[in-house]
Amino acid sequence: MSPNHNHTSPMSQASSGSTASPDAIHVNASRRTFLKAGVLLTTGAGGGMLLGFSLPAAGGPPLRAGVTDELVNVASPPQGVFAPNAFIQIGTDGQVTLIMSKVEMGQGIYTAISMLIAEELEVPLSRVVLAHAPPDEKRYFDPLLGGQLTGGSTSIRYAWDPMRQAGATARTVLVNAAAARWQVDPSTCKAEDGTVLHAASGRRLGYGDLVADAARHPVPKDVKLKSPDQFRVIGKPTKRLDGVPKGNGTAVFGMDVRLPDMQYAIIVNCPVFGGKVASVDDSVAKKVPGVKQVVVLDDIVAVVGEHTWAAKRGASALKIRWNDGPNGKVSTRDLFDDMKRAAKKQGAVAKSVGDIRDGLDKAASRFDAAYEQPFLAHAPMEPVNCTLHVKADSCEVWTGTQVPTRAVDEVNRATGIPKDKIVLYNHLLGGGFGRRLEADMVYKAAAVARRVNGPVKVIWSREEDVQHDIYRPCYYDEVVVGLDSKGKPVAWHHKVIGSSIIARFAPPLFKDGVDIDAVEVLTDLPYAIGTQRIEYIRQEPRHIPTGWWRGVGPTRATFVVESLIDELAIRANADPVQYRQSLLGQTPRAKNVLDIAARMANWGTPLPKGSGRGVSVLHAFGSFMCMVAEVTVDKNNDVFVKRVACAVDAGMLVNPETVEAQMQGGIIFGITGALWGEITIADGRVQQTNFADYRVLRIHETPKIEVHLVKSAEAPGGIGEPGTSAIGAALANAVYAATGRRLRALPLVRQLKTPAGKTASKTV
Structure with a gap:
């Protein structure tokens, strides 16, 4: 359990009286250096085996399977710990304790990654408990994302x-x-069920009995992994490890943190x-019972009280x-006008195959189309929040973030406290979708907290x-297609x-004027063109x-590409499925999911008037x-999604469940965005405030x-x-x-x- 919590989290299942010393848990938050890989094995009350980059857990009684918010000590493994490489403690x-550098926000990775370890380590999944990793990019660098x-x-x-x-x-x-x-x-x-068995003699030893011996053995550089036909855990539908505590309300999110003498x-903004x-x-605010102080900064004002209501x-x-x-x-219209003017210029070339002028000139016909997509907010169910205790020369932070090292950077920027004196306790996220890839809320919370005596939880209202x-x-897209x-x-x-998110978020990846995310999908179309x-x-x-x-480049680009392909099919008097099939000969995996989804949806069978x-x-x-989406549009032009048939080829599946x-949740999130999602600007201000005017799909509409x-x-x-x-494109089609x-x-x-033939106003 994180230091200074004044409640015992059933997720940690720590025995009464077990605490971790805050003074022993300082984090080295150095950035971007090394790929994390491996396992960490530690002790309960004394001695253990660590396979990792030296990542022992804090001492204390053993924990049962689930998720713990125990913070590990990266700097100095306890005596007797074997530490050749990374994430498991036995x-x-x-x-087995798995130190998770990824954070759970509903996607199920705590269970899936535990399954990878359990498979190769030959332990039951019920014997695995998870702990959040501290910010440390030397140990937890993800090369696919360029950081932790x-x-x-x-x-x-x-x-x-x-x-x-x-695990192997x-x-x-x-x-x-x-x-x-x-x-x-x-x-x-052979290893079996958390033990090692010598079949000839019938002797068997549990992993716990072997920890001290294993610490004295060399660690092999190359190990043989199981073949898929040997998998007993991977690929099996498995209930999530975090499901029960989330279901019964005992899971600890950032919003749930409670500290002694905490203010709110x-x-x-x-x-x-x-x-x-x-x-x-x-003057009036300070007279409200329970209000302690008002903090005025450059572009924000914060009111600090004894409780949230005050x-x-x-x-x-x-x-x-x-x-x-x-x-x-x-206004929003100003921003779209800016983009339309910019479209008249030549852009940075992300992909070029052949001579486009020659290709268009030689085409039998041409088709032009333009597409507009609005701003979208994330609106996670857990509004952004951050709890800090800023002291003279150190700081502790409790939050839920997708970017723990960047969060530490922002606390350092706001307070001037050295990064190695900043301790961050990460928690489950009540929705992320990319919002918690940002650390602006952490910076502002730290700027407020440094002016407050004692711990303070800083909360943003939904509005x-x-x-x-x-x-x-x-976004604004212009496409010209030459047709045979x-x-x-x-x-x-x-x-x-x-806009270029890459240029701001990861400047080294913004090369030659191209945002690789904005053009994703477009530079690798599945169709033969x-x-x-x-x-x-x-x-x-x-x-x-x-x-x-939630997937900016593919989300926005797929709407454009698949809407356009559909329109080309209709223009060619072709069935939209058959038209796609004719273009997917070089992408068999794409053609296969198309064939399956079309069969699932009974493509081609008649539907009532007003449905499609x-x-x-x-x-x-x-x-x-x-x-394949099936919708009905009523006389008021409201859209009701009746059915979605989805075929997925995501390679080898760790946990099919x-x-x-994830497909169900992603579809619901996408329906919301495609049917109603829109943030508009008037007089420089965002006009939407809450779910009353930032509409979401409701349960009965699913x-x-x-x-x-x-x-x-x-x-x-x-x-x-x-x-x-x-x-989105399936709905539009x-x-x-x-x-x-x-x-x-x-x-x-x-x-x-909006009446046919007119453009819907984007000024309101």
Whole structure:
């Protein structure tokens, strides 16, 4: 359990009286150096075996299977710990602790990565307990993301080899240790159910009994991994380790942290990004019972109280005059006009195959289309929050973040406290979707906390979170397609205009003017198209900050590509499924999921008037997917999604149950975004405030979702974001089938409610 909690978390299951010393848990938050890989094995009360980069857990009684918020000590392994490489701890009782550098926000990786370890280590999954890793990029560097991050649908792709190797290495050392004790050849022994067995003599030793011996044995550099036909854990539907505590309310999220003498702060941000506080009248706020102080900073005001209600009432009583700055009159229409003007320029070339001018000139016909997509907010169910205790020369931080090392950086920037004196306790996330890939909330919380005596939890209300998010960018796409005499694309010229998240978030990856995320999917189309030119034009939306939103590049690009392919099929008088099939001969995995989804959805069978089916194919994140959505559009132009058939080829599946759940959740998230999702700007301000005007799909509106998982021997692909990325175009194409109206802008419902032939206003 994290130091200074005043409650015992059932997730940690620590025995009464067990505590970790805050003074012994300082984190080295150095950045970007080394790939984490391997396992850590530690002790319960004394002595243990560590296989990792030297990552022992804090001492204390053994924990049962589940998730613990115990913080590990990276700097100095306890005596007797074996520490050649990374993430598993085995105690003398045989229990395995997996130190997780990835964070759980609903995607199921705590269970799936535990399954990788359990498979190769030959232990029951019930014997695995998880602990959050501290910020440490030397040990927890993810090469797919360039840091210690969770995102990009990379967790299993990243862990697939390193975690299995770590488990196999630990198993090999344990077998060698047992063989040495028995004075037999290791090849005559095998690991089984958390023990080592010598079949010839019937002797058996538990892993806990072998910890001390194993610490004296050399660690092999190369170990043999199991073949898929030997898997007993991987590939089996498995209930999630974090399911029960989340279900019964005992799971600890950042919002659940309670510390002795903790105060609560409510943030009020400047309504215009880039604006400043001009003046504050806090006289009434300070009279609210329970209000302790008001903190005024450059662009925020925080009210600190004895409890949340006092702080919230105090914040409502503030009289703040803001200086909007130069962006106080900006509207959404201004931002789209900026992008349309930018589209007239030549962009940075992301991909070029053949001579695009020649290809278009020689085409039998041409087709032009433009697409618009709005800002989107994340709106996770757990609003952003951060608890800090800033002292004279140290700081402790409790939060839920996808970027723990960046969070430490922001505390350092706000307080000046050295990074090695900042301790961060990471927690489960009540939704992330990319919002917690940012650390702006941590910086602002630290700036407030350094002015507060004692620990303080800084909370953003839902309204503050929606109106001061770091938004999915708005985009404008222009596409010109050259077609042959049969209506098949032979030349494809595509311009993407929009903000560059990469240039801000990972500047070294922004090369030659190309944002690799914004053009993702477009530079690797699954369809057979000869001549191609993909361009990117960076156009920042003035003062609005932009960031990741559950697969930004594939989400936005798939809507454009699959909407356009559908439109080309109709133009060619072809069935949309058959048209795609004819273009996917060189991408058999994509064609296979298309065929399966079409059969699942009974493609081609008649539907009632006002209903329609739409199809969308996706190849992204290392996975292939097809969705067929069935919708009904009523006389008020409201869209009701009745059914979604989804076929997924995500390579080898670690936990099929999690994959299916991720598809369901991603589809629901994507339906919300495609039908209603939109953040608009007027007078420099975000107009939406809460779920009343930032609409989400409701339980009774959820369609029947059928998921077919393709059995595959390929390496695992990503699954957290593809569902959201694929559904938007399927819905747009289904709306066309139901209404005859082709919509090239989102959100779909607002577009439908705009009279045909007119453009929906983006000023409100």
